[in-house]
Amino acid sequence: MSNINKTMAEKDIRLVSSKQKFGHFLGQFFVYFFLIVMAIIVLFPFYWMLISSVKSLDEYRLAVPTLFPREILWGNYVTAFNQANLGTLFLNTLYVGVVSTILSLVITVLSAFAFARLEFKGKNTMFAALLATMMIPGELFTITNYVTVNQLGWMKTYTVLIVPFLVSVFYIYLLRQNFMQIPNELYLAAKVDGTSDLKYLWKVMIPLALPTLISITILKMMGAWNSYVWPRLVANDAAHQLITNGLRNAFTDASGQADIPVQMAAVAIVSLPLFLVFVFLRKYIMKGVSRGGLKG
Amino acid sequence: MVESKHSWKAWLYLAPAIVLLLVFTVWPIINTVRLAFLEDYNSSMAIGGATYEFGIRNFAKVLQYKDFINCLTNTILLCVLTVPLSTILALLIAVCLKQIKPLQRALQTIFFLPYVTNSIAIGMVFAAMFNMVGSAFGGENELIITAGIINNVIEFFGGQPINWINSGSAYWANIVVMVVYIVWNALPFKILILLGGLQSINTQYYDAAKVDGTRRARVFTRITVPLLSPMLAYVVITGFIGGFKEYSSIVGIFGEKMGPAGDPGRLNTMVGFIYDALAGDHTGRASAAALILFGIILVVTLINLQVSKKNTHY
Numbered sequence: 249m250s251n252i253n254k255t256m257a258e259k260d261i262r263l264v265s266s267k268q269k270f271g272h273f274l275g276q277f278f279v280y281f282f283l284i285v286m287a288i289i290v291l292f293p294f295y296w297m298l299i300s301s302v303k304s305l306d307e308y309r310l311a312v313p314t315l316f317p318r319e320i321l322w323g324n325y326v327t328a329f330n331q332a333n334l335g336t337l338f339l340n341t342l343y344v345g346v347v348s349t350i351l352s353l354v355i356t357v358l359s360a361f362a363f364a365r366l367e368f369k370g371k372n373t374m375f376a377a378l379l380a381t382m383m384i385p386g387e388l389f390t391i392t393n394y395v396t397v398n399q400l401g402w403m404k405t406y407t408v409l410i411v412p413f414l415v416s417v418f419y420i421y422l423l424r425q426n427f428m429q430i431p432n433e434l435y436l437a438a439k440v441d442g443t444s445d446l447k448y449l450w451k452v453m454i455p456l457a458l459p460t461l462i463s464i465t466i467l468k469m470m471g472a473w474n475s476y477v478w479p480r481l482v483a484n485d486a487a488h489q490l491i492t493n494g495l496r497n498a499f500t501d502a503s504g505q506a507d508i509p510v511q512m513a514a515v516a517i518v519s520l521p522l523f524l525v526f527v528f529l530r531k532y533i534m535k536g537v538s539r540g541g542l543k544g
Numbered sequence: 545m546v547e548s549k550h551s552w553k554a555w556l557y558l559a560p561a562i563v564l565l566l567v568f569t570v571w572p573i574i575n576t577v578r579l580a581f582l583e584d585y586n587s588s589m590a591i592g593g594a595t596y597e598f599g600i601r602n603f604a605k606v607l608q609y610k611d612f613i614n615c616l617t618n619t620i621l622l623c624v625l626t627v628p629l630s631t632i633l634a635l636l637i638a639v640c641l642k643q644i645k646p647l648q649r650a651l652q653t654i655f656f657l658p659y660v661t662n663s664i665a666i667g668m669v670f671a672a673m674f675n676m677v678g679s680a681f682g683g684e685n686e687l688i689i690t691a692g693i694i695n696n697v698i699e700f701f702g703g704q705p706i707n708w709i710n711s712g713s714a715y716w717a718n719i720v721v722m723v724v725y726i727v728w729n730a731l732p733f734k735i736l737i738l739l740g741g742l743q744s745i746n747t748q749y750y751d752a753a754k755v756d757g758t759r760r761a762r763v764f765t766r767i768t769v770p771l772l773s774p775m776l777a778y779v780v781i782t783g784f785i786g787g788f789k790e791y792s793s794i795v796g797i798f799g800e801k802m803g804p805a806g807d808p809g810r811l812n813t814m815v816g817f818i819y820d821a822l823a824g825d826h827t828g829r830a831s832a833a834a835l836i837l838f839g840i841i842l843v844v845t846l847i848n849l850q851v852s853k854k855n856t857h858y
Contacts, residue, residue: 275643275760276643276644279640279643279644280644280647282636282637282640283637283640283641283644283647283651284651286633286637286655287651287654287655289728290654290655290657290658290728290731291654291657293666293669293670293673293728294657294669296669296672296673296693297666297669300672312696313693313696354560355560355561355564356561358557358558358560358561359557359558359560359561361557362554362555362557362558363558366551366553366554366557367551367554368551368554368555369551371554374558378565381565381569381570381573384573384838385785385789385834385837385838385841386789387789387815387818387834387837388572388573388576388834388835388838389568389569389572389573389576390572390818390819390822391572391576391579391818391822391827391830391831391834392571392572392575392576392579393568393572394587394822394827395575395579395587395827396567396568396571396572398587398588411564411568412564412568413568414560414564415560415561415564415565415568415569417565420561445553470660473662474662474663474664476664476792476795477791477792477815477819480800481819481822481823492662492664492665495662495664495665495668496664496668496795496796496799496800497800499668508672508675511668511672512668512669512672515665515666515668515669518662518665519661519662519665519666522660522661522662523660525660526657526660530653530656533659533660534656534736537659537733537736
């Protein structure tokens with residue numbers, strides 16, 4: 249009797265579990281379906297950019313668009329490179345990006361070291377005041393900075409693209425948190441050995457905080473690559489123009505007859521370095537971003 | 545501890561940062577408020593020695609300006625449409641990503657991809673996708689040869705092509721394009737934060753729900769959303785702050801004229817208004833508009849914090 253009961257119960261459990269399994273399977277199917285559809289939507293603009301960039305204008309204008317180009321026209325890239333003057337723009341951007349990244353790293357490391365390791369009066373007040381400035385939208389700074397750089401005679405120079413944004417409170421905060429995790433005993437031991445602050449900073453703290461420094465470098469370089477508003481206001485001349493401004497200006501004509509394949513080739517060229525950074529250094533970017541970094 | 549005689553050293557290390565912050569961060573905060581209350585302040589004239597009276601005329605002028613009301617409407621409309629939409633989509637994607645094992649990392653990478661793009665450059669891709677190919681100026685002998693890929697898809701399903709962004713396009717069509725682009729752009733950051741939040745939720749809650757045989761929908765509304773509420777609040781607040789500063793995505797799609805051909809400035813935003821005033825040497829007006837923007841952001845953030853305080857479970 250009890251045996252029969254037992255097998256019945258087992259059968260019940262098996263029934264329930266196979267029903268659950270089917271429900272689970274169906275659920276997973278919908279989950280994957282949704283994710284893959286969304287992934288295709290997210291990727292589609294990139295795909296469209298790439299295939300359009302190698303089409304001929306005639307093929308691009310076909311009533312029924314081709315999903316893969318019949319004939320691959322690499323020449324569009326040459327045309328785009330010359331038409332938008334991408335070489336000069338690229339060098340300008342690289343110069344501004346590298347110089348501002350290096351100076352910014354030096355300033356950030358020194359400040360973060362002072363806040364993390366040294367004792368001085370008003371340290372906490374000072375740090376709180378710095379953090380408070382992060383809440384104010386950047387547009388508020390831009391107005392007075394525009395007046396200031398005008399008075400300093402910095403308009404249409406590289407200086408105006410580099411100096412106003414050298415200090416990022418967020419990066420100082422990020423690096424200070426990282427420095428604080430390094431045990432203070434190391435610092436005191438170095439002091440006993442008579443190692444200077446700067447040597448200690450260079451030999452111990454910088455190597456230990458390298459991942460954070462790499463995150464900062466990437467975000468700063470990407471900032472130069474993507475900056476648009478400030479350069480447009482203060483240095484939009486041919487000699488100092490940065491890549492984003494140049495790209496948008498090169499293809500803004502009122503004719504309405506834009507050669508979209510060439511335009512897409514230019515966009516692809518500008519997007520490529522970001523792509524490479526993303527592929528090889530994704531984990532540093534995601535770490536920086538998830539700890540509160542906003543775009544730019 | 546380190547002796548206090550070293551404190552001059554600390555100030556030496558901080559000196560470059562402090563000097564730059566004083567000039568380019570602290571002074572602007574004070575000065576922008578000052579300029580906003582100097583009537584009709586104009587920076588080039590001020591260098592020439594002109595003086596200005598204190599008053600609130602700048603604010604009154606900004607508010608009376610027809611363009612400003614247009615910019616404000618556009619900004620608020622885009623904010624109200626994109627923030628909820630992108631948050632809900634990001635939440636769905638994050639929850640789904642959490643539930644799968646194979647392909648999880650690959651899909652996570654794909655969803656993060658739009659973050660690492662140039663919003664002007666990819667805006668131009670979206671503009672091409674929504675574009676009418678050929679001449680869209682609509683002269684009598686001019687034919688629209690075909691429409692961009694979005695219209696091709698619409699036609700494929702038997703619909704009529706829509707003039708999304710070209711000359712003569714409808715306002716709602718422009719807004720749809722902007723919403724699609726802004727949501728596409730906003731997803732990666734939100735997914736990253738929400739997925740991070742989901743992964744830190746203790747699995748015991750889900751195990752308990754499983755034992756009780758709780759249905760998926762109920763698990764979602766009773767466990768996932770409440771435990772994720774701090775992250776959701778963060779994503780919504782930063783979304784609103786970013787949304788009120790919307791600018792370069794519109795430049796990406798419509799160019800620096802901020803509107804379809806023939807109707808420049810139709811889609812201009814608050815930030816665009818500020819930059820236009822600044823470039824046009826109306827520094828006082830720009831400052832007043834920036835303070836108004838700051839005030840709006842502050843109020844919206846405070847409301848958000850208040851609402852999330854009531855509904856957030858820490």
